[in-house]
Amino acid sequence: MRKSVAIIGSGLGGLSSALLLSKKGFDVKVFETNGKSGGKANSLRLNNFRFDTGPSLITMPFVLEEIFEEAGYKLSDYLKLIKLDIICKYFYADGTVINAFGDLEKFAEEIKNKTIDTSSSIKNYLDYCKKIYDLTTDIFLLNSPTNIKNLLSAKSFKSLLNLKNIDVFRTVDEANKSFFKDPKTVQLFNRYATYSGSNPYKAPATLNTIQHVEYGIGSYICEGGVYKIVEVFYNLCKENGVQFQFNSAVKKINLNGNSISGIEYTSEEGRSVIENFDLVVSNADVNTTYKKLLNDTSSKSAKRYESFEPSLSAIVFYWGVKGNFSKLETHNILFSTDYKKEFYEIFELKKCPSDPTIYIYISSKFNISDAPDGYENWFVLVNSPYISGQDWKKEINLTRERVIKKINSYLKIDLNTLIIEEEVLTPEKIESQTGSRLGSIYGISSNSRSAAFLRQPNKSKKYEGLYFCGGSAHPGGGIPLVLLSGKLAAEEICNNEI
Secondary structure, X not given: OOOEEEEEOOEHHHHHHHHHHHHOOOEEEEEOOOOOOEOOOOEEEEOOEEEEOOOXXXXXHHHHHHHHHHOOOOHHHOOOEEEOOEEEXXXXXXXXXXXXXXXXXXXXXXXXXXXXXXXXHHHHHHHHHHHHHHHHHHHHHHOOOOOHHHHXXXXXXXXXXXXXXXXXXXXXXXXXXXXXXXXXXHHHHHHHHHHHOOOOOOOEHHHHHHHHHHHHHOEEEEOOOOHHHHHHHHHXXXXXXXXXXXXXEEEEEEEEOOEEEEEEEEOOOOOEEEEEOOEEEEOOOHHHHHHHHOOOOOOHHHHHHHHOOEOOEEEEEEEEEEOOOOOOOOEEEEOOOOHHHHHHHHHOOOOOOOOOOEEEEOHHHOOHHHOOOOEEEEEEEEEEOOOOOOOHHHHHHHHHHHXXXXXXXXXXXXXXXXXXXXXXXXXXXXHHHHOOHHHOOOOEOOOOHHHHHOOEOOEOOOOEOEEEOOOOEOOOOOHHHHHHHHHHHHHHHHHHHO
Protein backbone atom coordinates (compact mmCIF):
# COMPACT_ATOMS: atom_id res chain seq x y z
CA MET A 1 0.00 0.00 0.00
CA ARG A 2 1.33 3.46 -0.95
CA LYS A 3 2.39 5.52 2.06
CA SER A 4 1.13 9.08 2.37
CA VAL A 5 3.46 12.00 3.07
CA ALA A 6 2.57 15.51 4.23
CA ILE A 7 5.20 18.12 3.43
CA ILE A 8 4.93 21.28 5.51
CA GLY A 9 6.16 24.17 3.38
CA SER A 10 6.93 24.49 -0.31
CA GLY A 11 10.37 26.06 -0.30
CA LEU A 12 13.04 24.54 -2.52
CA GLY A 13 13.75 21.84 0.09
CA GLY A 14 10.11 20.81 0.30
CA LEU A 15 9.76 20.86 -3.49
CA SER A 16 12.82 18.70 -4.14
CA SER A 17 11.66 16.22 -1.50
CA ALA A 18 8.12 16.18 -2.95
CA LEU A 19 9.36 15.51 -6.48
CA LEU A 20 11.68 12.67 -5.49
CA LEU A 21 9.15 11.02 -3.18
CA SER A 22 6.42 11.19 -5.81
CA LYS A 23 8.75 9.42 -8.26
CA LYS A 24 9.31 6.69 -5.64
CA GLY A 25 5.60 5.97 -5.41
CA PHE A 26 4.56 7.92 -2.31
CA ASP A 27 1.32 9.89 -2.15
CA VAL A 28 2.55 13.42 -1.49
CA LYS A 29 0.60 16.47 -0.37
CA VAL A 30 2.28 19.82 0.23
CA PHE A 31 0.83 22.39 2.65
CA GLU A 32 1.83 26.02 2.19
CA THR A 33 0.85 28.98 4.36
CA ASN A 34 1.25 31.42 1.49
CA GLY A 35 -0.51 31.59 -1.86
CA LYS A 36 2.34 30.14 -3.94
CA SER A 37 5.47 28.01 -3.68
CA GLY A 38 8.99 29.20 -3.06
CA GLY A 39 9.38 30.11 0.61
CA LYS A 40 12.29 32.54 0.87
CA ALA A 41 13.09 31.94 -2.82
CA ASN A 42 10.03 33.75 -4.08
CA SER A 43 9.13 36.39 -6.64
CA LEU A 44 7.81 39.91 -6.14
CA ARG A 45 6.20 42.25 -8.66
CA LEU A 46 6.06 46.01 -8.22
CA ASN A 47 4.19 47.26 -11.28
CA ASN A 48 6.66 46.71 -14.17
CA PHE A 49 9.49 45.42 -11.98
CA ARG A 50 10.10 41.80 -10.94
CA PHE A 51 12.40 40.75 -8.10
CA ASP A 52 13.75 37.48 -6.76
CA THR A 53 12.97 37.92 -3.07
CA GLY A 54 15.73 35.84 -1.51
CA PRO A 55 18.71 33.79 -2.74
CA SER A 56 20.31 35.15 -5.87
CA LEU A 57 23.38 33.06 -6.70
CA ILE A 58 23.49 29.45 -7.87
CA THR A 59 26.42 27.25 -6.93
CA MET A 60 27.05 23.49 -6.98
CA PRO A 61 24.94 23.02 -10.15
CA PHE A 62 25.63 19.29 -9.96
CA VAL A 63 23.10 19.13 -7.10
CA LEU A 64 20.33 20.29 -9.43
CA GLU A 65 21.59 17.94 -12.14
CA GLU A 66 21.55 14.94 -9.77
CA ILE A 67 18.03 15.67 -8.49
CA PHE A 68 16.70 16.01 -12.03
CA GLU A 69 18.50 12.84 -13.12
CA GLU A 70 17.19 10.89 -10.13
CA ALA A 71 13.67 12.07 -10.99
CA GLY A 72 14.13 10.97 -14.60
CA TYR A 73 14.69 14.36 -16.22
CA LYS A 74 17.52 16.29 -17.85
CA LEU A 75 18.24 19.66 -16.22
CA SER A 76 19.12 21.42 -19.49
CA ASP A 77 15.65 20.63 -20.87
CA TYR A 78 14.09 22.83 -18.18
CA LEU A 79 16.64 25.35 -16.89
CA LYS A 80 19.49 27.30 -18.45
CA LEU A 81 22.31 28.07 -16.03
CA ILE A 82 24.79 30.74 -17.12
CA LYS A 83 28.26 30.86 -15.58
CA LEU A 84 29.27 34.31 -14.35
CA ASP A 85 32.41 35.97 -15.70
CA ILE A 86 32.40 38.32 -12.71
CA ILE A 87 30.98 36.61 -9.63
CA CYS A 88 30.78 39.81 -7.60
CA LYS A 89 32.09 43.37 -7.72
CA TYR A 90 33.50 44.67 -4.42
CA PHE A 91 33.59 48.38 -3.56
CA TYR A 92 35.66 49.82 -0.69
CA ALA A 93 35.45 53.20 1.03
CA ASP A 94 38.86 54.34 -0.29
CA GLY A 95 37.67 53.93 -3.89
CA THR A 96 39.23 50.52 -4.52
CA VAL A 97 37.09 48.26 -6.71
CA ILE A 98 37.86 44.52 -6.95
CA ASN A 99 36.27 42.36 -9.60
CA ALA A 100 35.95 38.78 -8.37
CA PHE A 101 36.43 37.05 -11.71
CA GLY A 102 35.24 33.49 -12.15
CA ASP A 103 38.48 32.76 -13.96
CA LEU A 104 41.13 32.04 -11.31
CA GLU A 105 44.06 33.55 -13.25
CA LYS A 106 42.18 36.80 -13.85
CA PHE A 107 41.00 36.94 -10.22
CA ALA A 108 44.54 36.32 -8.91
CA GLU A 109 45.85 39.09 -11.17
CA GLU A 110 43.09 41.43 -9.95
CA ILE A 111 44.07 40.83 -6.32
CA LYS A 112 47.72 41.40 -7.20
CA ASN A 113 46.88 44.72 -8.92
CA LYS A 114 44.38 46.04 -6.37
CA THR A 115 45.90 44.94 -3.02
CA ILE A 116 49.28 44.28 -1.43
CA ASP A 117 48.64 40.53 -1.69
CA THR A 118 50.10 38.37 -4.43
CA SER A 119 48.49 36.25 -7.11
CA SER A 120 50.08 33.15 -5.54
CA SER A 121 48.45 33.94 -2.19
CA ILE A 122 45.01 33.62 -3.82
CA LYS A 123 45.93 30.34 -5.49
CA ASN A 124 47.35 28.91 -2.26
CA TYR A 125 44.28 30.04 -0.37
CA LEU A 126 41.81 28.49 -2.80
CA ASP A 127 43.85 25.25 -2.74
CA TYR A 128 43.39 25.28 1.04
CA CYS A 129 39.64 25.86 0.62
CA LYS A 130 39.45 22.94 -1.82
CA LYS A 131 41.17 20.62 0.66
CA ILE A 132 38.53 21.44 3.27
CA TYR A 133 35.81 20.86 0.68
CA ASP A 134 37.26 17.50 -0.35
CA LEU A 135 37.50 16.34 3.27
CA THR A 136 34.08 17.51 4.42
CA THR A 137 31.67 17.35 1.50
CA ASP A 138 30.75 13.68 1.63
CA ILE A 139 30.19 13.55 5.38
CA PHE A 140 28.86 17.03 6.13
CA LEU A 141 27.00 18.02 2.95
CA LEU A 142 26.16 15.31 0.45
CA ASN A 143 25.13 12.71 3.04
CA SER A 144 23.57 12.61 6.47
CA PRO A 145 26.27 12.75 9.18
CA THR A 146 24.01 10.68 11.48
CA ASN A 147 23.77 7.81 9.01
CA ILE A 148 25.95 5.01 10.43
CA LYS A 149 26.73 3.58 6.98
CA ASN A 150 27.94 7.01 5.89
CA LEU A 151 30.03 7.51 9.04
CA LEU A 152 31.76 4.17 8.52
CA SER A 153 32.69 4.93 4.92
CA ALA A 154 36.35 5.32 4.00
CA LYS A 155 35.93 9.00 3.09
CA SER A 156 34.16 9.81 6.36
CA PHE A 157 36.82 8.00 8.37
CA LYS A 158 39.49 10.01 6.53
CA SER A 159 37.66 13.25 7.38
CA LEU A 160 37.44 12.37 11.06
CA LEU A 161 41.18 11.61 11.10
CA ASN A 162 41.93 15.01 9.52
CA LEU A 163 40.10 17.38 11.87
CA LYS A 164 43.12 19.69 11.93
CA ASN A 165 43.11 19.95 8.14
CA ILE A 166 39.46 21.00 8.00
CA ASP A 167 40.50 23.94 10.20
CA VAL A 168 37.87 23.55 12.88
CA PHE A 169 39.97 25.15 15.63
CA ARG A 170 40.54 28.58 14.03
CA THR A 171 37.95 31.19 13.17
CA VAL A 172 37.26 32.25 9.59
CA ASP A 173 39.03 35.55 10.26
CA GLU A 174 42.07 33.94 11.87
CA ALA A 175 42.53 31.57 8.95
CA ASN A 176 42.10 34.30 6.34
CA LYS A 177 44.65 36.55 8.05
CA SER A 178 47.18 33.72 7.88
CA PHE A 179 46.98 33.81 4.07
CA PHE A 180 46.62 37.53 3.34
CA LYS A 181 48.30 40.76 4.43
CA ASP A 182 45.81 43.23 2.96
CA PRO A 183 42.71 43.93 5.10
CA LYS A 184 40.70 44.29 1.88
CA THR A 185 41.41 40.70 0.84
CA VAL A 186 40.69 39.42 4.34
CA GLN A 187 37.37 41.29 4.40
CA LEU A 188 36.41 39.93 1.00
CA PHE A 189 36.84 36.34 2.14
CA ASN A 190 35.48 36.93 5.67
CA ARG A 191 32.20 37.80 3.98
CA TYR A 192 31.58 34.15 3.12
CA ALA A 193 30.70 33.38 6.74
CA THR A 194 27.48 35.31 6.16
CA TYR A 195 26.40 32.62 3.69
CA SER A 196 25.49 30.60 6.77
CA GLY A 197 24.26 33.67 8.67
CA SER A 198 27.38 33.69 10.85
CA ASN A 199 30.03 35.94 12.33
CA PRO A 200 33.47 35.45 10.68
CA TYR A 201 35.17 36.40 13.95
CA LYS A 202 33.53 33.47 15.75
CA ALA A 203 32.59 30.87 13.12
CA PRO A 204 35.06 27.98 12.51
CA ALA A 205 37.33 28.29 9.49
CA THR A 206 35.82 25.08 8.12
CA LEU A 207 33.26 27.40 6.51
CA ASN A 208 36.02 28.48 4.12
CA THR A 209 34.93 25.53 2.01
CA ILE A 210 32.32 27.93 0.58
CA GLN A 211 34.98 29.84 -1.34
CA HIS A 212 35.95 26.71 -3.26
CA VAL A 213 32.31 26.15 -4.13
CA GLU A 214 32.06 29.63 -5.61
CA TYR A 215 35.45 29.94 -7.33
CA GLY A 216 36.52 26.33 -7.88
CA ILE A 217 33.21 24.82 -8.98
CA GLY A 218 31.69 27.99 -10.38
CA SER A 219 28.96 30.56 -9.82
CA TYR A 220 25.85 30.77 -11.98
CA ILE A 221 22.69 32.68 -12.66
CA CYS A 222 19.49 31.15 -14.01
CA GLU A 223 17.85 32.42 -17.16
CA GLY A 224 14.46 33.70 -16.00
CA GLY A 225 15.71 34.34 -12.46
CA VAL A 226 15.96 32.16 -9.37
CA TYR A 227 12.18 31.84 -9.17
CA LYS A 228 12.28 29.96 -12.48
CA ILE A 229 13.76 27.04 -10.50
CA VAL A 230 10.78 27.10 -8.15
CA GLU A 231 8.33 27.17 -11.06
CA VAL A 232 9.99 24.20 -12.75
CA PHE A 233 9.99 22.11 -9.58
CA TYR A 234 6.36 23.00 -8.89
CA ASN A 235 5.25 22.03 -12.40
CA LEU A 236 7.16 18.73 -12.31
CA CYS A 237 5.65 17.94 -8.92
CA LYS A 238 2.17 18.58 -10.30
CA GLU A 239 2.89 16.38 -13.32
CA ASN A 240 3.78 13.55 -10.93
CA GLY A 241 0.61 13.78 -8.88
CA VAL A 242 1.80 15.91 -5.96
CA GLN A 243 -1.12 17.82 -4.43
CA PHE A 244 -0.68 21.39 -3.21
CA GLN A 245 -2.79 23.02 -0.51
CA PHE A 246 -2.05 26.75 -0.56
CA ASN A 247 -3.16 29.37 1.99
CA SER A 248 -3.25 26.52 4.49
CA ALA A 249 -1.22 26.94 7.67
CA VAL A 250 -0.31 23.75 9.52
CA LYS A 251 -1.06 24.24 13.22
CA LYS A 252 -0.11 20.87 14.65
CA ILE A 253 1.65 17.60 13.86
CA ASN A 254 -0.50 14.86 15.35
CA LEU A 255 1.07 11.89 17.10
CA ASN A 256 0.15 8.42 18.26
CA GLY A 257 2.63 8.04 21.07
CA ASN A 258 5.87 9.14 19.42
CA SER A 259 4.74 8.15 15.94
CA ILE A 260 3.35 10.46 13.28
CA SER A 261 -0.38 10.12 12.67
CA GLY A 262 -1.09 13.25 10.60
CA ILE A 263 -1.48 17.00 10.76
CA GLU A 264 -4.01 19.66 11.67
CA TYR A 265 -4.22 22.72 9.46
CA THR A 266 -6.37 25.74 8.78
CA SER A 267 -7.89 25.57 5.30
CA GLU A 268 -8.15 28.45 2.85
CA GLU A 269 -11.76 28.88 4.00
CA GLY A 270 -10.63 29.19 7.64
CA ARG A 271 -11.77 25.73 8.76
CA SER A 272 -9.69 23.57 11.07
CA VAL A 273 -8.97 20.28 9.29
CA ILE A 274 -7.37 17.07 10.59
CA GLU A 275 -5.84 14.82 7.96
CA ASN A 276 -4.08 11.49 8.50
CA PHE A 277 -0.63 10.81 7.03
CA ASP A 278 1.92 8.06 7.46
CA LEU A 279 4.87 10.45 7.29
CA VAL A 280 5.61 14.16 7.66
CA VAL A 281 8.48 16.16 6.14
CA SER A 282 8.82 19.54 7.83
CA ASN A 283 10.20 22.21 5.53
CA ALA A 284 9.35 24.68 8.29
CA ASP A 285 11.90 26.19 10.68
CA VAL A 286 13.20 23.50 13.05
CA ASN A 287 12.46 25.49 16.21
CA THR A 288 8.96 26.29 14.96
CA THR A 289 8.40 22.60 14.23
CA TYR A 290 9.34 21.56 17.76
CA LYS A 291 7.76 24.37 19.75
CA LYS A 292 4.60 25.14 17.78
CA LEU A 293 3.78 22.08 15.70
CA LEU A 294 4.82 19.41 18.21
CA ASN A 295 4.39 21.46 21.40
CA ASP A 296 7.78 20.08 22.40
CA THR A 297 10.03 22.26 24.52
CA SER A 298 11.55 19.53 26.70
CA SER A 299 13.02 16.82 24.48
CA LYS A 300 16.78 16.68 24.05
CA SER A 301 16.57 17.63 20.36
CA ALA A 302 14.23 20.58 20.97
CA LYS A 303 16.30 21.97 23.84
CA ARG A 304 19.60 21.50 22.04
CA TYR A 305 18.47 23.27 18.88
CA GLU A 306 16.93 26.17 20.77
CA SER A 307 20.18 26.65 22.69
CA PHE A 308 22.09 27.59 19.54
CA GLU A 309 22.43 31.25 18.60
CA PRO A 310 20.07 32.24 15.78
CA SER A 311 21.58 33.30 12.48
CA LEU A 312 21.63 36.74 10.94
CA SER A 313 18.42 38.25 9.71
CA ALA A 314 18.22 40.86 6.95
CA ILE A 315 16.59 44.04 5.78
CA VAL A 316 15.92 44.05 2.04
CA PHE A 317 14.88 47.06 -0.02
CA TYR A 318 13.29 46.21 -3.37
CA TRP A 319 13.80 49.31 -5.46
CA GLY A 320 12.75 50.09 -9.00
CA VAL A 321 15.50 52.51 -10.04
CA LYS A 322 15.60 54.92 -12.96
CA GLY A 323 18.75 54.59 -15.08
CA ASN A 324 21.27 51.97 -16.18
CA PHE A 325 24.36 51.75 -14.02
CA SER A 326 27.43 50.46 -15.85
CA LYS A 327 29.53 50.66 -12.68
CA LEU A 328 27.48 47.82 -11.19
CA GLU A 329 27.50 44.12 -12.03
CA THR A 330 24.71 41.63 -11.36
CA HIS A 331 26.12 41.04 -7.85
CA ASN A 332 27.79 43.86 -5.91
CA ILE A 333 29.11 44.50 -2.40
CA LEU A 334 29.73 47.92 -0.85
CA PHE A 335 31.86 47.14 2.20
CA SER A 336 31.76 48.79 5.60
CA THR A 337 34.94 50.41 6.93
CA ASP A 338 34.99 48.37 10.16
CA TYR A 339 33.77 44.82 9.54
CA LYS A 340 34.44 43.58 13.07
CA LYS A 341 32.38 46.42 14.55
CA GLU A 342 29.56 45.61 12.13
CA PHE A 343 29.26 42.05 13.44
CA TYR A 344 29.65 43.20 17.05
CA GLU A 345 26.68 45.53 16.59
CA ILE A 346 24.59 42.80 14.95
CA PHE A 347 25.29 39.87 17.27
CA GLU A 348 26.24 41.53 20.58
CA LEU A 349 24.32 44.82 20.62
CA LYS A 350 21.42 43.33 18.57
CA LYS A 351 21.09 46.48 16.48
CA CYS A 352 21.41 47.27 12.80
CA PRO A 353 24.97 48.30 11.92
CA SER A 354 25.84 51.98 11.91
CA ASP A 355 28.01 51.42 8.82
CA PRO A 356 26.39 48.51 6.99
CA THR A 357 27.89 46.38 4.26
CA ILE A 358 25.44 46.56 1.35
CA TYR A 359 24.68 43.83 -1.17
CA ILE A 360 23.05 44.89 -4.45
CA TYR A 361 21.64 42.24 -6.80
CA ILE A 362 20.31 43.43 -10.18
CA SER A 363 18.69 40.56 -12.07
CA SER A 364 17.67 42.89 -14.92
CA LYS A 365 21.35 43.03 -15.89
CA PHE A 366 20.85 39.58 -17.47
CA ASN A 367 17.06 39.11 -17.37
CA ILE A 368 16.01 42.29 -19.14
CA SER A 369 12.27 41.66 -18.73
CA ASP A 370 12.68 42.16 -14.94
CA ALA A 371 12.68 45.95 -15.42
CA PRO A 372 11.35 48.41 -18.02
CA ASP A 373 13.74 49.84 -20.61
CA GLY A 374 15.90 52.51 -18.98
CA TYR A 375 15.40 51.17 -15.45
CA GLU A 376 16.89 48.51 -13.15
CA ASN A 377 15.53 46.34 -10.35
CA TRP A 378 17.72 46.67 -7.28
CA PHE A 379 17.55 44.05 -4.55
CA VAL A 380 19.44 45.81 -1.74
CA LEU A 381 20.24 43.74 1.35
CA VAL A 382 21.96 44.55 4.62
CA ASN A 383 22.61 42.08 7.42
CA SER A 384 20.62 42.71 10.56
CA PRO A 385 20.20 41.10 13.98
CA TYR A 386 17.51 38.55 14.63
CA ILE A 387 14.42 39.80 16.45
CA SER A 388 15.24 40.72 20.04
CA GLY A 389 12.97 43.53 21.16
CA GLN A 390 14.14 46.14 18.65
CA ASP A 391 12.07 49.12 17.53
CA TRP A 392 11.99 47.95 13.93
CA LYS A 393 10.31 51.05 12.54
CA LYS A 394 13.20 53.11 13.87
CA GLU A 395 15.81 50.56 12.72
CA ILE A 396 14.37 50.43 9.20
CA ASN A 397 14.30 54.20 8.83
CA LEU A 398 17.88 54.55 10.09
CA THR A 399 19.09 51.74 7.85
CA ARG A 400 17.40 53.22 4.79
CA GLU A 401 19.10 56.56 5.41
CA ARG A 402 22.49 54.90 5.89
CA VAL A 403 22.13 52.72 2.82
CA ILE A 404 21.15 55.57 0.50
CA LYS A 405 23.89 57.82 1.88
CA LYS A 406 26.49 55.11 1.35
CA ILE A 407 25.35 54.20 -2.17
CA ASN A 408 25.37 57.89 -3.10
CA SER A 409 28.91 58.23 -1.76
CA TYR A 410 30.30 55.11 -3.45
CA LEU A 411 28.56 55.50 -6.81
CA LYS A 412 28.37 59.34 -6.97
CA ILE A 413 24.62 59.44 -7.62
CA ASP A 414 21.50 60.89 -5.95
CA LEU A 415 19.52 57.71 -5.34
CA ASN A 416 16.60 59.47 -3.63
CA THR A 417 15.60 61.03 -6.95
CA LEU A 418 15.89 57.73 -8.86
CA ILE A 419 13.75 55.32 -6.79
CA ILE A 420 10.29 55.02 -8.36
CA GLU A 421 9.09 51.78 -6.71
CA GLU A 422 9.81 50.43 -3.26
CA GLU A 423 8.98 47.59 -0.91
CA VAL A 424 10.82 46.53 2.24
CA LEU A 425 11.37 43.09 3.73
CA THR A 426 12.04 43.19 7.47
CA PRO A 427 13.01 40.54 10.06
CA GLU A 428 9.43 40.66 11.32
CA LYS A 429 8.08 39.96 7.82
CA ILE A 430 10.61 37.16 7.34
CA GLU A 431 9.29 35.55 10.52
CA SER A 432 5.61 36.00 9.68
CA GLN A 433 5.86 35.09 5.98
CA THR A 434 8.27 32.16 6.18
CA GLY A 435 7.96 30.95 9.77
CA SER A 436 11.66 31.57 10.41
CA ARG A 437 12.05 31.88 14.18
CA LEU A 438 13.07 35.42 15.18
CA GLY A 439 13.49 36.24 11.50
CA SER A 440 16.77 34.31 11.34
CA ILE A 441 17.35 33.45 7.70
CA TYR A 442 19.38 30.27 8.23
CA GLY A 443 17.85 28.97 11.47
CA ILE A 444 21.01 28.82 13.55
CA SER A 445 24.33 30.55 13.07
CA SER A 446 27.63 28.68 12.94
CA ASN A 447 29.13 30.90 15.62
CA SER A 448 30.42 27.88 17.52
CA ARG A 449 31.99 24.59 16.44
CA SER A 450 29.07 22.57 17.81
CA ALA A 451 26.46 24.61 15.95
CA ALA A 452 28.45 24.48 12.71
CA PHE A 453 28.36 20.68 12.60
CA LEU A 454 25.20 19.77 14.50
CA ARG A 455 22.24 21.01 12.52
CA GLN A 456 18.95 19.13 12.84
CA PRO A 457 19.34 15.71 11.12
CA ASN A 458 17.00 14.99 8.22
CA LYS A 459 15.45 12.09 10.18
CA SER A 460 14.02 12.73 13.63
CA LYS A 461 15.57 10.67 16.41
CA LYS A 462 12.52 10.89 18.67
CA TYR A 463 9.46 10.98 16.41
CA GLU A 464 8.88 8.00 14.15
CA GLY A 465 7.91 9.10 10.67
CA LEU A 466 9.09 12.72 11.04
CA TYR A 467 11.73 14.16 8.69
CA PHE A 468 13.25 17.61 8.20
CA CYS A 469 14.46 19.68 5.25
CA GLY A 470 15.07 23.36 4.52
CA GLY A 471 17.67 25.96 5.49
CA SER A 472 17.46 25.33 9.22
CA ALA A 473 18.03 21.57 8.86
CA HIS A 474 21.06 19.62 7.63
CA PRO A 475 23.09 20.60 5.62
CA GLY A 476 22.13 24.32 5.83
CA GLY A 477 21.00 27.35 3.86
CA GLY A 478 21.54 28.52 0.30
CA ILE A 479 20.06 27.08 -2.90
CA PRO A 480 22.22 23.95 -3.31
CA LEU A 481 22.17 22.99 0.37
CA VAL A 482 18.42 23.48 0.71
CA LEU A 483 17.85 21.33 -2.38
CA LEU A 484 20.20 18.75 -0.86
CA SER A 485 18.22 18.77 2.38
CA GLY A 486 15.09 17.78 0.47
CA LYS A 487 17.00 15.08 -1.39
CA LEU A 488 18.48 13.70 1.83
CA ALA A 489 15.08 13.69 3.56
CA ALA A 490 13.65 11.74 0.61
CA GLU A 491 16.58 9.30 0.74
CA GLU A 492 16.10 8.74 4.48
CA ILE A 493 12.42 8.02 3.89
CA CYS A 494 13.19 5.54 1.11
CA ASN A 495 15.80 3.83 3.30
CA ASN A 496 13.53 3.57 6.32
CA GLU A 497 9.94 3.46 5.10
CA ILE A 498 9.91 1.21 2.02
